[in-house]
Amino acid sequence: MAQSSYFVPPTAKWPIVGSVGMFVLMIGAANWLNQGSIGPWLLTIGAGIIILMIFGWFSEVIRESRASLYNAAVDASFRQGMIWFIFSEIMFFGAFFGALFYARMFAVPWLGGEGTGAMTNQFLWPQFEATWPTHGPAELGGDFQTIPGLGLPLINTLILLTSGVTITIAHWALKKGQRTALLLWMIATVALACLFLVIQSYEYVHAYQDLGLTLGSGIYGSTFFMLTGFHGLHVVIGTIILIVITIRCAFGHFSKKDHFGWEAAAWYWHFVDVVWLGLFLFVYVV
Template sequence: MAQGNYYVPHTAKWPIVGSIGLFIMMIGAANWLNEASSGPWFFAAGAAVVITMMFGWFAEVIRESEAGMYNSAVDTSFRQGMIWFIFSEVMFFAAFFGALFYARMFAVPWLGGEGTGAMTNQFLYPGFEAVWPTNGPAEMGGSFQTISGFGLPLVNTLLLLTSGVTITMAHWALKRSQRGALIAWMIATILLGVVFLYVQMYEYAHAYKDLGLTLGSGIYGSTFFMLTGFHGLHVTVGAIMLTVITVRCAMGHFTKKNHFGFEAVAWYWHFVDVVWLGLFIFVYIV
């Protein structure tokens, strides 16, 4: 409804739908990690609800936008909302990077006898050497091999960096009202994201089957899959968003002066690129 010069959105059902989907996903993930047979099914059901929410909510906002229900004040609020959303995502990954750094720089050295951990090492874990990567004292996580950063991870880094270029080219094409080039660059960005996900799934299969590197491989395995797995989830979400925006571009949506929907997805994709660079350096290389 309209209130003065500002559009006040009507009561929406999609936030509660998304919350329910995420709740089901988390139940599934917890059971999956504990090897319950129902885990994958609950996780898949929750993911389906979340994806349905995304497409439903996108469609509703698109209809309102194309109907001219939004003005400059709403555009400003959308931009502020997206900035805060990306900030929350930065904090999300900062917590996981923090867990990695704490384990590597403090917890493992203490267990190895450094600093205040001398007594712990002497009486609880004698002989444990603080060498990274580690599967924990007494090799509780089992033996494993790490993945070289200059193999598939380097390929994925090049893929994502290239996708950052292609979406920037798409943005320039939109600003120049070059609809054909815009769609072509968007499709290229989506394909690069899909190939990235394929390479990551291949890497995961190789890690589990050939290297013994799993979520149960001590602190290294858990932090490795936690960071790269959540990043892969963000790439998946980003690819869905890019697909929606590409369809909108093909339908003639957006103009060179009014295209925040496109910009928001571009911001998110660049954020995903930057996070991967951090992962590549601190998880695979250093």
């Protein structure tokens, strides 16, 4: 039974560890993007620190949960915290979708001479045509080709949608107490998540090596890799979470009525699915 008083956790070191990891990761990414030699190393170290923080923090919360330190009020606070976290993630991706929308619907037409951009187009880039995708005025981004939406992106879309189905079936199995079915469907979800990451990695290599599509390919290249790259990072994080939850399922940590840790992971994964649908539509197809 959970305790009746509200559980207040002791001072945790993991937020500090995570902040250090994020700082090192940021410095490494900035250095790497500016062709620095130490960037990849710092990026790897920062990612390692963050992964250590995730597993360390997870383990503490799991121990507290298994010790029945949480009550209904704590459970409600967890749910509220997860809702606000997903809301912050929606705002995060909304900013990048907004940048894509602004560049495509306002900035590019303005540079092409529409509206108040007539003078800019006439005197600075008279040859610029306001077409999308674009590598910028004066072809600053260099020639590139886009990735057809009906190729690998469509396959990845089907994979993520299928993973949303498998994790939903796993939820049904959990609520019915069917442990074997729960494990099988969770393993299937993790496998689909890993397959998505493999295909996206191949897509990135193909874009850089064969299509000339890079972060430097004008506004299209930068928004393409920022949106798909950050989504890919969220898939990596979600996959780690799913692996941990699957292991916990194997050890019988969740019951029919007490399994918010599992539900939080499912909420996050469904959010990742929905974001990808937006990416597929507005980045690859439209």
